[in-house]
Amino acid sequence: MPDARPRASWRRSSYSGDQGNCVEVADGLPGLTPIRDSKTPGSPALLFTNNSWTTFLTTVKAAHTA
Numbered sequence: 001m002p003d004a005r006p007r008a009s010w011r012r013s014s015y016s017g018d019q020g021n022c023v024e025v026a027d028g029l030p031g032l033t034p035i036r037d038s039k040t041p042g043s044p045a046l047l048f049t050n051n052s053w054t055t056f057l058t059t060v061k062a063a064h065t066a
Contacts, residue, residue, distance in 0.1 A: 008034055010041070 008026030016022040022038035026045070033053040036045040048056070 008045075010036070012038060 009028045010024045010026045012022045012024050016038075020039065024036050024038050024041070026034040026036075031050055033048045033050055034045040035048065035053075037043065
């Protein structure tokens, strides 16, 4: 039986550059934001609700500008 789970479309942040130490985020999973380490794409991804991920990013940005 074929795998019916939706496939994630992974992308790197435009802020990552070419250093190889990147966080990738996936699109295409409604209501969820999967995150993974680009160096180990076969490892399990972290899975956040969209609201949780937005809160995390907002907090990191606020701490960075403080």
